[in-house]
Amino acid sequence: MNTILITGANRGLGLEFVRSYVAEGARVHACCRHPEKAKALSEVAGDVVVHKLDVTDGLRVAGLARALADEPIDILINNSGVFHRGAGDFGKIDFDSWVEELKVNTVAPARMVERFVEQVAASERKLIVNISSGMGSIALTASGDSVIYRSSKAGLNMVVRCLAHTLAERGITMVAISPGWVTTDMGGAKADLTPADSIAKMRAVIDRLTLADTGRFFNHEGEERPW
Numbered sequence: 049m050n051t052i053l054i055t056g057a058n059r060g061l062g063l064e065f066v067r068s069y070v071a072e073g074a075r076v077h078a079c080c081r082h083p084e085k086a087k088a089l090s091e092v093a094g095d096v097v098v099h100k101l102d103v104t105d106g107l108r109v110a111g112l113a114r115a116l117a118d119e120p121i122d123i124l125i126n127n128s129g130v131f132h133r134g135a136g137d138f139g140k141i142d143f144d145s146w147v148e149e150l151k152v153n154t155v156a157p158a159r160m161v162e163r164f165v166e167q168v169a170a171s172e173r174k175l176i177v178n179i180s181s182g183m184g185s186i187a188l189t190a191s192g193d194s195v196i197y198r199s200s201k202a203g204l205n206m207v208v209r210c211l212a213h214t215l216a217e218r219g220i221t222m223v224a225i226s227p228g229w230v231t232t233d234m235g236g237a238k239a240d241l242t243p244a245d246s247i248a249k250m251r252a253v254i255d256r257l258t259l260a261d262t263g264r265f266f267n268h269e270g271e272e273r274p275w
């Protein structure tokens with residue numbers, strides 16, 4: 049059975065990923081910033097190990113990687129993300145928010161891959177999934193709003209593309225996937241999909257990924273998206 053490591057596992061899509069994998073008997077390392085406040089996560093019954101992890105904290109990431117050094121990780125899911133809505137609109141750009149979004153959305157996934165690559169390489173599935181966004185597609189951008197979030201996810205997409213080339217020789221598959229517009233704290237109540245719907249669709253995509261897919265950008269329906 050697979051071992052999965054998920055960041056931002058306390059709410060939204062991360063929590064739903066945990067529920068989905070645990071339901072099929074997987075072992076899940078569920079990372080979140082504040083385990084003591086993660087009530088819904090603590091209520092997931094099954095093989096879940098909760099770890100305290102702020103993905104921007106390099107020492108913590110390295111420490112967790114050392115603690116799990118002997119544990120193959122079949123699927124690393126870089127899910128943590130931030131979106132300061134309105135802060136990226138021209139005329140009122142909040143540059144501190146921009147730096148934070150780059151740290152969480154762009155830099156942290158690369159750091160997780162650097163630190164956990166040996167555990168992924170030692171696994172059977174050898175898969176790294178990065179939760180991106182359609183808003184990170186340069187080709188599909190048709191408005192000027194949200195430059196902070198869009199650029200952070202476009203940056204993530206480039207991280208995926210670059211590292212996929214490097215990691216292919218170790219047999220590791222690395223992709224970007226957008227979850228659709230989902231009713232989480234980030235997506236808001238008017239979104240199209242529930243977290244359970246989005247995760248079911250993404251799981252169908254993730255489950256059939258092979259090395260031939262590495263370096264690609266998919267949506268939750270499995271359609272390839274332009275960079």
Ligand SMILES: NC(=O)c1ccc[n+]([C@@H]2O[C@H](COP(=O)([O-])OP(=O)(O)OC[C@H]3O[C@@H](n4cnc5c(N)ncnc54)[C@H](OP(=O)(O)O)[C@@H]3O)[C@@H](O)[C@H]2O)c1
Binds near residue numbers: 058060080227
């Ligand atoms: N919802 C959508 O419509 C949508 C659309 C496109 C892409 N996405 C992407 O999907 C992913 C999940 O988003 P969501 O909708 O589930 O959002 P969410 O409900 O706002 O959850 C965001 C998660 O990221 C965690 N996080 C934020 N900063 C972190 C940090 N420094 N270290 C560790 N964890 C951190 C949060 O932890 P705390 O609880 O501690 O803040 C939370 O668990 C994100 O990458 C997002 O960009 C979402």
